[in-house]
Amino acid sequence: MKTILLLSTKEMREGLRNRWVVAATGLLAALALTLTFLGSAPTGTVGAGALDVVVISLASLTIFIVPLIALLISHDAIVGEIERGTMTLLLSYPVRRRQVLLGKFLGHLAILAFATCVGYGLAAIALLVTGKAMIGAGSWAAFMTMTASSVLLGAVFVAIGYLVSALVADRATAGGIAIGIWLVFVVLYDMALLGLLVADQGRAVSGGTLDALLLFNPTDAYRLLNLAGSGDIATASGMAGTIQTAALAPAALLAALAAWVVAPMALAALAFSRREL
Amino acid sequence: MSLNVELKSVARHYGRVKAVDGVSFSGAPGEVIALVGHNGAGKTTLIKLMLGLARPTAGSVAVLGQDPAAGDAAVRRRLGYLPETVSFNPALTGRETLWFYVRLKGGRKGEENALLERIGLAHAADRRIGTYSKGMRQRLGLAQAMIGTPAVLLLDEPTTGLDPELRQQFYAIVREMQAAGTTVLLSSHALNELEGNASRVVILNEGCKIADGTLDELRHIAQLPTRIRLKTTEGGAGRLREWMGEPAGLRQINGHIVEIDATPEDKAAFLRRAAGEGAPFEDLDMVPPGLDELYAHFLSGRASR
Numbered sequence: 001m002k003t004i005l006l007l008s009t010k011e012m013r014e015g016l017r018n019r020w021v022v023a024a025t026g027l028l029a030a031l032a033l034t035l036t037f038l039g040s041a042p043t044g045t046v047g048a049g050a051l052d053v054v055v056i057s058l059a060s061l062t063i064f065i066v067p068l069i070a071l072l073i074s075h076d077a078i079v080g081e082i083e084r085g086t087m088t089l090l091l092s093y094p095v096r097r098r099q100v101l102l103g104k105f106l107g108h109l110a111i112l113a114f115a116t117c118v119g120y121g122l123a124a125i126a127l128l129v130t131g132k133a134m135i136g137a138g139s140w141a142a143f144m145t146m147t148a149s150s151v152l153l154g155a156v157f158v159a160i161g162y163l164v165s166a167l168v169a170d171r172a173t174a175g176g177i178a179i180g181i182w183l184v185f186v187v188l189y190d191m192a193l194l195g196l197l198v199a200d201q202g203r204a205v206s207g208g209t210l211d212a213l214l215l216f217n218p219t220d221a222y223r224l225l226n227l228a229g230s231g232d233i234a235t236a237s238g239m240a241g242t243i244q245t246a247a248l249a250p251a252a253l254l255a256a257l258a259a260w261v262v263a264p265m266a267l268a269a270l271a272f273s274r275r276e277l
Numbered sequence: 278m279s280l281n282v283e284l285k286s287v288a289r290h291y292g293r294v295k296a297v298d299g300v301s302f303s304g305a306p307g308e309v310i311a312l313v314g315h316n317g318a319g320k321t322t323l324i325k326l327m328l329g330l331a332r333p334t335a336g337s338v339a340v341l342g343q344d345p346a347a348g349d350a351a352v353r354r355r356l357g358y359l360p361e362t363v364s365f366n367p368a369l370t371g372r373e374t375l376w377f378y379v380r381l382k383g384g385r386k387g388e389e390n391a392l393l394e395r396i397g398l399a400h401a402a403d404r405r406i407g408t409y410s411k412g413m414r415q416r417l418g419l420a421q422a423m424i425g426t427p428a429v430l431l432l433d434e435p436t437t438g439l440d441p442e443l444r445q446q447f448y449a450i451v452r453e454m455q456a457a458g459t460t461v462l463l464s465s466h467a468l469n470e471l472e473g474n475a476s477r478v479v480i481l482n483e484g485c486k487i488a489d490g491t492l493d494e495l496r497h498i499a500q501l502p503t504r505i506r507l508k509t510t511e512g513g514a515g516r517l518r519e520w521m522g523e524p525a526g527l528r529q530i531n532g533h534i535v536e537i538d539a540t541p542e543d544k545a546a547f548l549r550r551a552a553g554e555g556a557p558f559e560d561l562d563m564v565p566p567g568l569d570e571l572y573a574h575f576l577s578g579r580a581s582r
Binding site: 095 | 325328330331348350351353354356358360361362363364365366368369373377378380381382383421431
């Protein structure tokens with residue numbers, strides 16, 4: 001455990017020194033603040049609460065940005081260290097390979113969690129300071145859920161990045177594959193799913209099949225968890241219709257996201273343990 | 278005396294490539310063993326086998342009495358390793374980097390400061406590694422290998438890219454470690470610098486061990502001639518050649534310098550004669566066969582077999 005903590009501390013320190021933490025936090029904060037002020041402008045008299053609108057905007061933003069940041073910091077975690085020669089050195093120390101993987105994971109997760117909480121927290125604080133609107137407890141809960149699940153979504157893509165990093169032979173390949181994975185999960189999968197639904201016209205694809213298909217993409221699980229979570233938000237985000245057909249409870253969505261962390265991590269550990277340096 | 282490192286007919290094949298094939302040798306405490314060979318001769322693979330990063334296809338490897346691939350933490354703590362190319366994170370300082378490795382190995386608190394002092398990097402300890410020169414980075418690499426005064430030190434091409442002065446400092450540290458009872462294994466293709474620094478030389482070619490012994494032993498086996506260079510007054514070469522009896526293989530370098538290659542037996546006889554009165558030369562230099570010649574000899578012997 002001490003070893004894992006030491007490794008994760010080093011990862012965090014490197015993240016700070018390499019400006020990764022600053023860059024990720026700054027990016028998320030800037031986008032969140034922009035969305036907060038643009039998003040809250042028209043809501044004065046509309047039924048949706050100011051924070052609800054922010055949650056919806058930020059959740060949509062998260063789906064694009066957080067996986068990208070997570071893949072960027074994780075894709076060279078293993079293959080990069082192998083190329084630099086520090087991995088052989090590290091493994092000549094009394095360290096097990098799964099400790100290396102877990103230590104890096106905790107370090108990278110801490111960086112992501114910091115960036116997300118600070119970035120989105122700033123947006124919420126800005127709203128509190130400037131807005132006169134009353135924010136209900138339900139909205140706060142939705143905001144907390146959104147922030148926490150954003151970190152979880154980040155963890156998913158960190159784990160996927162490690163799997164890529166453990167499998168490929170060089171950093172450039174890892175980077176290419178990481179971008180491909182981002183495109184598939186964030187853009188192409190949903191387009192394909194939409195195309196399928198339109199072409200199918202509700203004949204063969206049942207509600208159950210659709211639910212299963214949504215769970216196979218972690219960003220969809222995240223989207224459902226946040227946009228269709230509570231009644232107000234679901235109405236405001238236009239996802240209320242989905243809720244009635246999709247029978248996915250938040251617990252199932254969280255379980256799906258957790259599985260999306262554990263499975264790639266386990267596969268990455270397996271690939272890494274078999275890898276000859 | 279127990280052996281720190283013991284390899285028994287170790288082989289490591291990658292598909293059809295035999296990176297290491299049937300190599301045996303052992304290292305006792307206080308021995309400095311040089312693994313010598315061309316690039317691709319199997320030096321790095323041997324070191325990885327001793328680190329447990331690669332598993333042998335056949336044979337057995339024991340480091341400090343254990344199979345290194347088992348990854349026993351107690352063994353790893355007594356093992357130091359310097360990779361051939363290591364690039365530490367350029368954003369961290371030397372002290373931070375060394376602190377991390379000391380902690381990872383369970384070293385003494387503050388050991389990184391003592392090591393930085395010993396390796397001559399104390400003045401640059403709080404600078405980012407990105408600003409270090411090649412020699413400084415290599416010294417930092419050596420410092421991390423020395424954490425905890427290891428019983429076995431594995432150094433992969435440690436002096437490549439170092440200037441002569443740093444090389445001297447480096448071997449001075451190796452000798453200190455040797456005196457403390459460390460088994461040092463270092464790979465190299467710069468052979469001349471091993472003279473006086475390596476207690477034993479293992480010559481590798483295409484994954485096979487082709488020679489193993491002290492430099493003197495290897496010279497004896499190889500029976501390589503010593504080059505004797507004689508200097509006489511300007512224009513006196515003719516008389517010198519006459520006096521020497523025009524031996525076969527005599528080379529006249531210029532008007533006053535001639536060279537001969539003397540086998541170990543001829544050498545003594547020649548020197549006795551040269552010590553007599555009236556030998557027509559002013560100066561005499563003897564160049565014993567260097568490692569380069571030895572290496573070439575063993576390699577050619579291999580090829581003709």
